Amino acid sequence: MHANPSQKYIPFRPFERDFSERTWPSKRITQAPIWMSTDLRDGNQSLIEPMSVERKLRFFEMLVKIGFKEIEVGFPSASQTDFDFVRKLIDEDRIPDDVMIIVLTQSRPELIEKTVEAAAGARQAMIHLYNACAPAFRKIVFNMSQAEIKQIALDGTQWVMDEMAKHPETDWYYEYSPEVFSTTEPEFALEVCNAVTALWKPTPEKKIVFNLPATVEATTPNLYADQIEYMHNNLDQRDSIVLSVHPHNDRGTAVAAAEFAVMAGADRVEGCLFGSGERTGNVDLVTLALNLYTQGIHPGLDFSDIDEIRQCAEYCNQLPVHPRHPYAGDLVFTAFSGSHQDAIKKGLAQQDPNGVWEVPYLPIDPADLGRTYDAVIRVNSQSGKGGVSYLLESEHGLVLPRRLQIEFSRAIQRVTDETGQEVTANDVYRIFSEEYLERNTPWALIKHRITGDPSAPAGQQFVIENEFTVNGEQKALIGAGDGAISAFVNSLNLPIRIADYHEHAIGTGTDSRAACYVEVKIGDNLPGFGVGVDVDIVTASFKAVLCALNRYIDEHGVPEALTTESTATA
The missing domain is CATH 3.20.20.70 (Aldolase class I)
Known part of the structure; x- marks a missing residue:
């Protein structure tokens, strides 16, 4: 560059004409x-x-x-x-x-x-x-x-x-x-x-x-x-x-x-x-x-x-349209930033289909341009819980509670930091499934049977008979409680306490399933989540408890304080 650009480039002025009577700055395009x-x-x-x-x-x-x-x-x-x-x-x-x-x-x-x-x-x-x-x-x-x-x-x-x-x-x-x-x-x-x-x-x-x-x-x-x-x-x-x-x-x-x-x-x-x-x-x-x-x-x-217009222009001009081109680029409706994703997710959830468009970070409704919401939120190392949870909800119907969003986002962060690459919606679900839905060892539920007596003393109104495999060995355990989940937890005879519980349906009609999210505190350790999905909501909750237990054991091992002896055996 020239050492002194003021000697080479004289700012163009329209021949020093006085435009002081201008009125256009106060006008609006109507x-x-x-x-x-x-x-x-x-x-x-x-x-x-x-x-x-x-x-x-x-x-x-x-x-x-x-x-x-x-x-x-x-x-x-x-x-x-x-x-x-x-x-x-x-x-x-x-x-x-x-x-x-x-x-x-x-x-x-x-x-x-x-x-x-x-x-x-x-x-x-x-x-x-x-x-x-x-x-x-x-x-x-x-x-x-x-x-x-x-x-x-x-x-x-x-x-x-x-x-x-x-x-x-x-x-x-x-x-x-x-x-x-x-x-x-x-x-x-x-x-x-x-x-x-x-x-x-x-x-x-x-x-x-x-x-x-x-x-x-x-x-x-x-x-x-x-x-x-x-x-x-x-x-x-x-x-x-x-x-x-x-x-x-x-x-x-x-x-x-x-x-x-x-x-x-x-x-x-x-x-x-x-x-x-x-x-x-x-x-x-x-x-x-x-x-x-x-x-x-x-x-x-x-x-x-x-998209059709852009593709036509790209074909005829034999030139690409930049992915960040206003309104038309492939990435202009895509958020990687975690805070952006969280705001967009909340905005889409509250947007009135017949109301004024008011979604943070999106100046125009992608649907008005024939774009879907599928690519609005994508996940890379800059992403956070909002984007991850949005993809799971929009693609797989899983509505994660807030603290689980935070917990799972750490798992995604590990992957993106290790690879340096974007993860797709399918990648997110695969990682979620590996982290939660496929955690069936060492504890796995084979079957259960619940009986109850409303007139029984408090804490004894529900009785559950469970069959598990634990470390590959079959085990039958019985527990009682004032509800199905408390009876199930009591049957494990472990220092487990349910700190939080969420459930919802996935889909409608005869093909619907239930998703259950439980935050479990084991002993004096920090709580962690388990997730269960099943056609039966009660079974889904039991799977969620075992998921949390298995995740804890995978991470920390089985401390001496945990015993696998049951309160009662069948």
Whole structure:
């Protein structure tokens, strides 16, 4: 890097114009702008391998399906593939009646002639003419004065009018762009546009489009908005003009620039899906549209199957969409952080299906974009109890009590720390099963039989006869208590105390099962959990007690204080 960047880079200021009368910062966006997709033109010309006709057709049909009514379909004078594609759309009647195709051209008569020829025969079409107006281009590229640059715009406009007149079967529209508007003197950009207006003679019923591109994003978004508001306030025949913006993303702020520009008076936004385009790309229309959606404004575009749209764009552009891309990336609805997972889990549990969306960390309901909740929470070494318990509940119907969530999350943490990798929902269940559901040694229940006498003394009302295997040997034990679980625990004749108990059903109807979670304190040691699952809730609770006992023995061994002698043997 340069030792003193202030000597090499002078911050661009729009020619020191005073924009102090700006009003746009107090405005709010209340409706969607007109959308124009330039994926098939600006996006396409930036690709390493430009789209074939087949890919362009697939992309065009996707744009129509999304709901775009204005689509720039190519640069037919610059590419035979583009020319053939435009003709294919028209000759095969592939353009819906309510969709306007747009074709781009430079201001040269032979190029304009070919461009109009390509679009002729469409029910409606727009010719988009541009020429660069910025000082650097006037000086370095063209060596022309302001007057000469303005004349290029006027000559091109007249040539477009002449060529359109040869094809009256098409309802023609016109768009003019003072290219590199973002670094053009605002007074000169205004002068050129007003001259084009005087020549074209638009009306409120049939407007001209003036597109003011940030061909190179050179300022902060607020300064671009100042420039747009200046044009909005000073253009002649403003009621006969559609004011359009075309932000590029060189500074990484194109979305903000477009939103500010709409606040400043722009009616229309040109861009690409997922920000495709030259250098760092055009403004991302997906992000812009869904930003509006999250503010309660329908964008008029349908992104309800965002995965299909992303896959189409990736296929046609032969470029991937980043997994962290706003709204559309594979990971944007995924939480690994434990605190995030816990908040999301609680939010999803409380969310009213018919209420205002209010789930922490999720600015939009994934279901609105055709995404499921399956991948919302994933587990790695940064995850905590919330994510782990969410996966067990959503995938397997196991609703873990809070302290068990904490206990089991440590087991997951051990695995992720050892492997350094993410664990899937299936991995989580496998680890849970190994840790709890498959803990059937040294104690395993074979069968039990409960009898009871309500008139018996307290602690004797339930009697249970159990058969176990203990260390592979069969053992029959009897216990009594004031309930089935207390009788079962008493039959073991071990210093076991139930500290907490939870149960719930898994599923409904005849296929339902019962899950039981018991927190058991053995002797003077810290309590630990056991889990049991069975078609019978009582059996599930017994399995849970033995699970806790077996986990304790596996970890600590059998201390002398624990005896396997029963209170009574059958």
